[in-house]
Amino acid sequence: MALLELDGLTRTFGGLRAVGDLSFSVAQGEILGLIGPNGAGKTTVFNLITGYVQPTAGRIRLDGKSMVGLRPHAVARRGIARTFQIVKPFPGLTVRENVTLAAFLRHPARRDAEAAAMDVLGRLGLAARAGDLASQLTLMDQKRLEVAKALATGPRLLLLDEPMGGLNPSEVDVASGMVESIRRAGVTVVLVEHVMKAIMRISDRVVVVNQGEKIAEGPPAQVVREPAVLAAYFGKRAG
Amino acid sequence: MSRALRPWLAGAAALALVPALGPSSFFLHVAILILMWTLLGAAWNVLGGFAGQVSFGHASLFGIGAYVTIILYLKAGLPPWWGIPLGGLAAAVASLPIGLVCFRLRGPYFSLATLAVAEIVKLVALNWEAVTNGPVGFLITGLPPLRLLGATVDWESKVPFYAVAAVLALAGLAATAWLARSRLGAYLVAIRENEDAAEAVGIDTVRAKVTTLALSAFLAGLGGGFYAFYFRYVDPDAVLNISLSMEMVFIAMVGGLGTVGGPLIGAVFLTTVGETVRERFQVGHLIFYGLFMMLAIRYMPEGIWGRLRKLVASLQSRVPGHGAA
Numbered sequence: 001m002a003l004l005e006l007d008g009l010t011r012t013f014g015g016l017r018a019v020g021d022l023s024f025s026v027a028q029g030e031i032l033g034l035i036g037p038n039g040a041g042k043t044t045v046f047n048l049i050t051g052y053v054q055p056t057a058g059r060i061r062l063d064g065k066s067m068v069g070l071r072p073h074a075v076a077r078r079g080i081a082r083t084f085q086i087v088k089p090f091p092g093l094t095v096r097e098n099v100t101l102a103a104f105l106r107h108p109a110r111r112d113a114e115a116a117a118m119d120v121l122g123r124l125g126l127a128a129r130a131g132d133l134a135s136q137l138t139l140m141d142q143k144r145l146e147v148a149k150a151l152a153t154g155p156r157l158l159l160l161d162e163p164m165g166g167l168n169p170s171e172v173d174v175a176s177g178m179v180e181s182i183r184r185a186g187v188t189v190v191l192v193e194h195v196m197k198a199i200m201r202i203s204d205r206v207v208v209v210n211q212g213e214k215i216a217e218g219p220p221a222q223v224v225r226e227p228a229v230l231a232a233y234f235g236k237r238a239g
Numbered sequence: 240m241s242r243a244l245r246p247w248l249a250g251a252a253a254l255a256l257v258p259a260l261g262p263s264s265f266f267l268h269v270a271i272l273i274l275m276w277t278l279l280g281a282a283w284n285v286l287g288g289f290a291g292q293v294s295f296g297h298a299s300l301f302g303i304g305a306y307v308t309i310i311l312y313l314k315a316g317l318p319p320w321w322g323i324p325l326g327g328l329a330a331a332v333a334s335l336p337i338g339l340v341c342f343r344l345r346g347p348y349f350s351l352a353t354l355a356v357a358e359i360v361k362l363v364a365l366n367w368e369a370v371t372n373g374p375v376g377f378l379i380t381g382l383p384p385l386r387l388l389g390a391t392v393d394w395e396s397k398v399p400f401y402a403v404a405a406v407l408a409l410a411g412l413a414a415t416a417w418l419a420r421s422r423l424g425a426y427l428v429a430i431r432e433n434e435d436a437a438e439a440v441g442i443d444t445v446r447a448k449v450t451t452l453a454l455s456a457f458l459a460g461l462g463g464g465f466y467a468f469y470f471r472y473v474d475p476d477a478v479l480n481i482s483l484s485m486e487m488v489f490i491a492m493v494g495g496l497g498t499v500g501g502p503l504i505g506a507v508f509l510t511t512v513g514e515t516v517r518e519r520f521q522v523g524h525l526i527f528y529g530l531f532m533m534l535a536i537r538y539m540p541e542g543i544w545g546r547l548r549k550l551v552a553s554l555q556s557r558v559p560g561h562g563a564a
Contacts, residue, residue: 040370052401073444076441081439082439082441089436090428090433090437091433092432093428093429101426104441104442105425105440105441138266150440153440
């Protein structure tokens with residue numbers, strides 16, 4: 001059985017259909033790339049899965065259990081963590097405090113939570129920054145912190161919203177390696193990303209959405225050659 | 240453990256010494272006001288300072304405490320030592336529906352909603368005459384006889400009120416210190432820093448805020464109950480006035496938002512400044528009060544306590560053997 005199943009997921013904002021009848025599933029241990037042009041509804045899909053926005057229609061199931069109607073904190077407790085495209089650190093707190101707050105979800109005792117936080121920071125190469133204020137980090141490190149906070153909640157499924165946006169090519173390579181190591185640690189990953197080099201390299205499978213609807217699905221190398229995908233990104237060939 | 244308790248014991252001892260110095264009744268009156276405002280500043284600070292939820296309506300919680308305490312005394316003969324805690328409890332219970340309504344809103348909208356709720360509570364008190372006596376309010380003419388440690392308590396003296404106020408203020412600060420070290424306190428700071436991110440890492444933000452509002456309301460209600468017995472007079476203008484809400488905000492801000500000792504420092508400064516200029520300049524004394532507020536916020540945005548803490552930290556870092564350069 002799939003870890004995450006979306007079935008007929010729909011969300012309208014007034015007359016605008018941000019997501020329409022979207023269905024796909026994510027297998028345990030997979031890295032799934034969710035791609036599409038700007039405004040295709042990718043972030044809305046994340047907001048629907050994590051309870052920030054409620055669906056107009058459709059089903060969301062984690063391990064067969066419905067997730068519709070849960071508030072974001074309850075979704076996190078069930079094992080789905082997310083990052084935000086525009087990073088949302090706790091700016092006035094240190095990196096360690098940021099991640100400890102997330103670790104409280106699985107470790108109620110402060111000492112255990114702090115140990116778990118340091119463990120995650122070590123894995124993501126942020127241990128040296130543990131005492132710095134989150135607001136003082138570089139963009140790359142803020143993106144790392146965003147992932148560290150999500151991982152510290154002990155998720156089974158991690159939703160990454162453009163973790164590589166704004167990074168330079170060598171940073172993209174580092175970030176790609178980080179996502180692969182997260183998967184090796186047993187966490188399933190869904191990745192929204194515009195950096196195609198990273199998508200091609202690390203995703204097992206790609207789902208392409210345009211105007212809120214799925215237009216293609218399959219292995220990355222095959223999907224990027226499909227006419228519907230090319231049309232969505234570049235428009236139809238004239239004449 | 241004993242190390243953490245030391246400042247508390249020292250503070251309690253210092254407070255216990257004051258009446259023994261034979262102070263004037265005006266001095267004791269000011270001390271009582273300072274302690275009452277410390278409690279009220281602490282009440283506002285747990286919600287406004289730690290959770291960043293700026294309430295402009297805490298007078299309603301104070302007033303509910305005052306009304307419940309005085310009504311229980313006058314109608315049911317319940318003495319202060321039961322009435323004041325029950326006043327706090329009533330305010331905490333009343334805060335639950337208030338929180339469920341107001342916490343649907345964020346930021347300035349939350350603040351405006353609390354302001355509206357406070358006005359509603361005041362209108363209810365003015366018009367529900369069967370329970371509240373309307374604009375006339377209640378007056379206590381005599382307090383119950385009490386023997387303590389073999390002596391009759393003299394309610395005409397200010398000393399017993401001073402003792403009660405000291406206990407309540409210490410309780411308020413102790414509750415703040417507990418919160419600052421607790422997991423709930425950490426959650427509140429996360430909510431203050433970024434509410435969406437707090438939810439994302441699994442923090443039930445509504446529950447944390449409602450719980451904290453209840454704690455805040457309990458402390459404010461205790462303050463109201465104390466007020467009822469000390470001033471022996473409760474009416475809507477006295478205990479549900481918006482100026483009470485503002486005073487709590489000012490004390491917490493001038494002292495230092497989200498700090499344990501801030502409300503005490505804020506209450507000391509603002510009550511002293513307020514009472515001093517009130518005596519010197521009968522007309523327009525609020526101008527000086529306002530000026531002091533502006534200077535404090537302009538030059539010490541982190542509050543007096545926050546500024547002192549920074550100063551101590553920077554001094555310590557210069558002393559060899561204390562690490563950091």
